[in-house]
Amino acid sequence: MQAASPSTRGSPDSQSPPGGVELREDVPLTPSGSGGGARLCAGGPRFIVASFAALTAATTLALLTQIYYGDYEVVPHGSVSSDAKSCSGAGTEALKAGGRSMDAAVAAALCLAVVAPHRTSLDASGTLLYWEYREWRRSAAWLAEWGGTGVRRGATPRLLVALAALHAQYGRLPWSQLLQPAVDLARRGPDASVGVGAARGGGPGAPARALLADYLESLQHNTSAELSSAWSSESDMRVSSPAAVRAGGWRVWAGGAGAGTVARALVAGLSPPPADVDDATRRVVAALQQEAASDALSPGGVSSGLAVVDAQDTYLALVTGLSVPFGSGPVTSSGWSQDFPTAPLDLTPAILVDQFVCGTRYVLGGSSAAAVAQAAAALAVTGVPSAVERGRASDTTPASASDPAPASDPAPAVNVVQQRGDALASHADSRGGGLASRF
Ligand SMILES: *[C@@H]1O[C@H](CO)[C@@H](O)[C@H](O)[C@H]1NC(C)=O
Numbered sequence: 001m002q003a004a005s006p007s008t009r010g011s012p013d014s015q016s017p018p019g020g021v022e023l024r025e026d027v028p029l030t031p032s033g034s035g036g037g038a039r040l041c042a043g044g045p046r047f048i049v050a051s052f053a054a055l056t057a058a059t060t061l062a063l064l065t066q067i068y069y070g071d072y073e074v075v076p077h078g079s080v081s082s083d084a085k086s087c088s089g090a091g092t093e094a095l096k097a098g099g100r101s102m103d104a105a106v107a108a109a110l111c112l113a114v115v116a117p118h119r120t121s122l123d124a125s126g127t128l129l130y131w132e133y134r135e136w137r138r139s140a141a142w143l144a145e146w147g148g149t150g151v152r153r154g155a156t157p158r159l160l161v162a163l164a165a166l167h168a169q170y171g172r173l174p175w176s177q178l179l180q181p182a183v184d185l186a187r188r189g190p191d192a193s194v195g196v197g198a199a200r201g202g203g204p205g206a207p208a209r210a211l212l213a214d215y216l217e218s219l220q221h222n223t224s225a226e227l228s229s230a231w232s233s234e235s236d237m238r239v240s241s242p243a244a245v246r247a248g249g250w251r252v253w254a255g256g257a258g259a260g261t262v263a264r265a266l267v268a269g270l271s272p273p274p275a276d277v278d279d280a281t282r283r284v285v286a287a288l289q290q291e292a293a294s295d296a297l298s299p300g301g302v303s304s305g306l307a308v309v310d311a312q313d314t315y316l317a318l319v320t321g322l323s324v325p326f327g328s329g330p331v332t333s334s335g336w337s338q339d340f341p342t343a344p345l346d347l348t349p350a351i352l353v354d355q356f357v358c359g360t361r362y363v364l365g366g367s368s369a370a371a372v373a374q375a376a377a378a379l380a381v382t383g384v385p386s387a388v389e390r391g392r393a394s395d396t397t398p399a400s401a402s403d404p405a406p407a408s409d410p411a412p413a414v415n416v417v418q419q420r421g422d423a424l425a426s427h428a429d430s431r432g433g434g435l436a437s438r439f
Pocket of ligand 1: 227230
């Protein structure tokens with residue numbers, strides 16, 4: 001360490017910051033007589049300290065510039081992972097415009113209702129899990145649920161009623177701005193990337209999509225506060241605490257009809273710590289099979305999950321779904337399909353946090369409890385978001401083996417955002433056909 005060398009200790013100017021920075025302090029201190037260049041640096045060590053300070057300032061400035069205005073792929077401020085590239089994009093556009101997690105979730109969920117009608121619609125049931133991580137000492141995770149087998153209270157589509165109410169309270173951006181991507185996509189036509197054709201044929205035709213675009217556009221004239229107060233008698237939103245459990249070194253929160261299943265399966269899979277990811281998966285699958293065998297009515301349906309983390313570390317997982325692809329009811333004159341579930345839907349958002357403050361956290365929007373439990377175990381053991389792609393034992397319901405779901409039904413997908421320290425990574429499950437987006 002040159003900073004501590006005896007020759008420089010006498011001068012107060014020579015106090016270099018520690019850290020092994022390579023400064024040859026003896027050079028300006030012993031001018032070599034005729035060396036003209038060194039004359040420029042009157043005061044020797046002072047010049048070095050000043051240079052060092054300038055370098056530090058420049059580096060700090062460069063870092064801050066990078067953090068606040070830098071390449072978004074290099075320094076993600078937020079991330080949205082969903083079943084459609086265009087909808088993840090709609091979500092991150094909302095984040096870029098200064099929106100919070102709720103803004104991104106509203107934009108992405110409305111977008112999915114347009115581009116993925118085989119999984120969700122404006123009338124979809126939903127489960128939303130929300131947690132402000134930075135406020136973890138003061139504010140707990142909460143859960144909002146709507147739809148399902150509950151009584152329908154009005155003619156307004158239920159996902160829309162719920163999103164307007166949630167946005168009125170937790171959104172930052174104008175409601176009309178968040179509707180725009182859905183309006184544009186409804187006008188443009190189906191998004192081939194989500195594979196609607198693969199799901200039991202068809203879907204709403206062009207006339208229905210034009211009606212849907214008109215309907216969404218008509219909602220842009222009002223704020224979400226106006227709409228949610230006009231629709232308040234139609235809201236069936238239930239707010240509660242999610243199921244919470246410790247599984248090995250992890251804390252887990254899960255919502256929806258399958259929350260208990262997820263919690264018990266993860267405890268089985270992660271505690272005591274598994275030998276490897278296959279061991280964890282085996283234990284989770286065994287627990288799921290046991291649950292399925294003892295449970296008379298296992299939740300079902302089709303759905304689409306999304307995960308959002310914003311720049312303020314607000315975690316949001318939202319799963320919206322229907323009892324059958326394209327909904328069980330007719331398409332209304334406003335172009336959206338009604339859905340009348342007769343059994344509980346399996347809509348399973350989850351958050352996984354390791355035992356260290358600012359350790360690794362996962363936000364998961366998953367289509368089924370079985371898929372979420374297996375994906376979460378794989379994430380916890382491997383530490384890489386792409387672990388959601390691992391093969392899963394999908395048939396964990398022995399009772400339904402004789403009556404398998406049609407092959408055309410979309411497979412349960414789990415979309416995830418990972419935060420490790422301050423670093424964000426995300427992955428959209430290829431079973432859902434989606435793509436994660438960061439900014
Ligand atoms: C929506 O906006 C229009 C035009 O500004 C207004 O006349 C109407 O009352 C609003 N609707 C609600 C439910 O507030």
